[in-house]
Amino acid sequence: MKGLVLSGGKGTRLYPLTYTKAKQLIPVANKPVLFRVIEAIRDAGIREIGIVVGDTAAEVKEAVGRGERWGVEITYIHQSAPLGLAHAVKESREFLGDDRFVMFLGDNCIQGGISPLIEQFGQSDWNAQIVLTRVSDPSHYGVAELDDDGRIVRLVEKPKEPRSNLALVGIYMFDRSIWEAIANIKPSWRGELEITDAIQYLVEHGYRVYPYIHRGWWIDTGKKADMLDANRLVLEEIEHRVEGFVDRDSQLIGKVTVEAGAEVINSVIRGPAIIGENARIVNSYIGPFTAIYHHTVIEDSEIEHSIVLEHSSIVAIPHRIEDSLIGRNVKVHRSPIKPKAYRLTLGDHSDIGLL
Template structure:
């Protein structure tokens, strides 16, 4: 079995972070989301990975390399435009050959890995389902009274169920015939749900399983922070600093923490400097970050971000090389320098 990992896409819901960084490389507990997926694939005994990449190919390649660090052999497959999940299968046809494969969306996070999902696969396709509060944002499955898949629809206006497809799929080579027959949907994309429906309509066996572990599509800031919280809860404490440490806290040996209070779960990366500050629960501080005379909680700081003299920050995702400082007391006005698609909340 091979793996097809989708690491293209523009990440519009994570802008402005993704104007300059691939969404799959935004870190959770100081490790890119994509790396968790690659580790799950390797743990399932799969070694050959086709990585579908787009405009952020150079950044993805620099981070993943040839895959040896994960025990994998990675081949990069260029997708010139994000034309749908089924289009990714289409361009990977020669690489996949007639092998079974798992398709893994690189910005998805699944606790517990995919070993159990892969084990015993013997049908034309296997999909994973989970209940969601707003199925209009996902591919949705309709099951009959016996639990068999009878219909699939991508981002329906009126969903027929609350069962969303998780971003992990298993396929045999039968999917290639289905993909070859597709026409673009109303979204202008080749939908993988249409390809699976094609198999169902022709009597091919498509399995559906409810996912038992935790799953998140880390496509927006709220989901990133929630996944970060979940991973931090499993930390094994590791630190040797002269500061007040409470709970599960991991501090890299090269980090400096002085006259500060750290309440875990928290992870502080290499080269970071924390002085006269409070770092609260569910916070990840990336490499070479600086937090001075400030308070921050339930947040993610990407490498080289700095926060100086700020009263309190919560529920925030702060990008690479960002500087956060207090505004002048007078005149009472806000001075902003914002990039395209930024989102700012200002208290009155």
């Protein structure tokens, strides 16, 4: 099998952060979401991975390279225009050939990986397998309706009146029959070739499409709240370690990672939390579910349930920062007039003087 990762898209729901950074490269627990997707595919035994890229191709290529760090071979596929998931598959035909493949959206996090799914599909005679999970608001997703025997009846992309709460989670497995399906569908009202329409074609023409209902957590990291939720869940699960320097006046409470080169001075870090390489935490409190990325400074401040990206600084803030997603090269510092709380979504290279 081969792997296909979709890493295009503008990430408009994460503006202003994604004006200057590919959404798939924003880290969860100090690891870009795209890296987690590549690892999940590799761990399932797949070594040939195609990454579909768009306007952020240069940044993705620089970050990922050719895959040596994961022991995989990466091929980049430029999608000519953002015309839907099925269109991205269509433009990957040369890479995929007639091999079976798994397609994984590059901004998704899923508990437990996909190894069991790949093994299950590889040992079956199914033409396709789709992963579903129950969601509270299915109108934002592709939705599957099943009959009483658990077979797929129909799939609809972002329905106004969903007939099911089973959403497609962005992980699909196909054999060569997908080429017939894509060749026989037309653009939707959105002007896109929808993967849901291609799967519906397979269902209606007698192909075997197996619905797998995922029971663990799954996050589509398209919005700030989703990013923070994914960060919380992953921080709970990863294996924590202390490789940096923690002085005797500091306390690490619970699950805390301090990466190599980081310094924690006269501070309290209450986990689960992670402090990135060469970060510096001084006279501060880092609360639960916080990820501080590399080369960042937190001094005389408090922050929790937040993500802070690289080369940023938060200095002498008199009130706790919480529920925030802070970009690269951001400076947050004190101004004379003080409010009681801050909730921030800051783009890269911001310089914010708080009142």
